[in-house]
Amino acid sequence: MKKINKTAPLKLIAVLAAFALLLPLLFCMSGAAESDTVSPTEGVFRIRNRATGQYLTAYLNGSRGKDKAYTSSPDSNNTAQIFLLKQREDGSFVIWPQNDSALYCFAYSDSTAAGTPVVKLLTEDERAYFDIFEVRSGACTIAPTGGDNAGAVLGVTDELSYYSDNLVRFTDYIEDDAAQQWYLEPVKTEKMSFAYRTTDVKLYSTGNFYVRLIPYNYIQDRVKWTSDDESILMVGEGGAYTALSPGTVKVTASVDGVSGSFTVTVTEKSAFTWYSQRSTSNSDWDATQLTDLYFRSGGTKLRFAADYRLMSVRSWMREGCATCSVAMVLHNLGATLERGYDFRSGQTGNLPADPYTVALANTYNFGASSASELLYGDPVLVGWGAVTSRFSIDGEKIGIRRVYSPTLRTIADLLESHPAGVVVEFKKASGSHYVVFAECLNPGAASANDLKFIVYDPLGYTPDQGDGVLYERSAALLVGGFGKWSITGAIIIDHADRLY
DSSP, X not given: OOOOOTTHHHHHHHXXXXXXXXXXXXXXXXXXXXXXXXXXXXXXXXXXXXXXXXXXXXXXXXXXXXXXXXXXXXXXXXXXXXXXXXXXXXXOEEEEESSGGGOOEEEEXXXXXXXXXXXXXXXOOGGGOEXXXXXXXXXXXXXXXXXXXXXXXXXXXXXXXXXXXXXXEEEEOOTTOGGGOEEEEEOOOOEEEOSOSEEEEXXXXXXXXXXXXXXXXXXXXXXXXXXXXXXXXXXXXXXXXEEOSSEEEEEEEEETTEEEEEEEEEESSOOOOOOOSSOSSSSSSOOGGGTTOEEEETTEEXXXXXXXXXXXXXXXXXXXXXXXXXXXHHXXXXXXXXXXXXXXXXXXXXXXXXXXXXXXXXXXXXXXXXXXXXXXXXXXXXXXXXXXXXXXXXXXXEEEEEEESOOHHHHHHHHHHXXXXXXXXXXXXXXXXXXXEEEESOTTOSSGGGOOEEEEOTTOSSHHHHEEEEGXXXXXHHTTOOOGGXXXXXXXXXXXXXXX
16 A cells, blocks of 8 residues: 655645735736726826837827827827826716817717727717726726727727828727727826916906916816915915905915916006016016927028027017017906917916917917927017907907007007007117007196106016116116107007997
């Protein structure tokens, strides 16, 4: 009779126990490469294909061909690889690529049959709704909720675009097909920016502040806004504010562990603003982010703005006094650019007036999506028709009227009926200049030559040269040499029904 090894069962049990302990670890190790991915949820993501390791990418809406989705190698600075997944009440999602100023969502066109393209829609409808399911691999499938193919999912195909990229199209679902499976990798906010560092608002006014989140433009509704003195200015969800009493406060925006702030002054007077054409940071607009933005007009390609004391750097804003002056009056009126996108703040539509948004109107541009784009048109050649057609005041039309060869008394009289300011034109042999006249200090003076005016001069580099100073102390006179004798015109910008 064979001798029984009494220790064998014990060894077998030990082996099985050890294997049981190691099994979860093995599974963890197999999924370690995907530890930075998450299950389907609302948020901002990069979307990586399981088969190729490449990332879902969106073509610009104006690119060649109908297809707007493809895969490409990872690029952390490419907003075309960043997507907002916005969840609907029924659990489905709308997919918003963050290029094209995040204006378009993915959708199908007429059909979801295998091989049909993914397109972009400006306004979401039922063609833009997707179900996103997690599968056994830990990846997800992305399926349209509608269409004529119940088994359609997004998948990488062998079809190449005009640009030789592998297109992502609607495909027939195949179980465990890695080309149809996607990992969701969360994108966190790295920094933020605002359209201005300081701003004035009128007492008892309401409105919204905006922030641009980098590397993407979403989650405004997740940003926490605070004011350091709520007795002066209250600010809440979505950047909505109410100005309660005169004073100055610091407003802070925070999200994802990142925060930034700017200064707000609540004033009882008309909230006059000052924009410098020479400084990117000393006045009431933030032009620091516009120094790498270029405009091309005819054969001239120049950066939009530059910071210079001695006018030694070439930029469009070197000749931007008219654009700045028009922008100042528009801002004083509370006018906004109805359609446009400002990459500095991430705001779309109803953009506050400043030299950049006026430049967008001048050139009939919608807006750059980043700080290093090239736009076309002359941004500082003020197009009066463009300004009146694209800016409005609380939905009301804006009008413009010119007065030729005005006297100082005429300008004082115009300010009585147009307190937001009058743009005054100076001309001499060396060129032209535009300044905003804001207030006449002594309208009852017996002699017109004795009239004293407060002006806002874009030629000033520092506030003492242009921010609400006496004309006699302005850069227009002291730097540019534009005396009162060189006044040739006045431009009135106001509600269309208040011009005459």
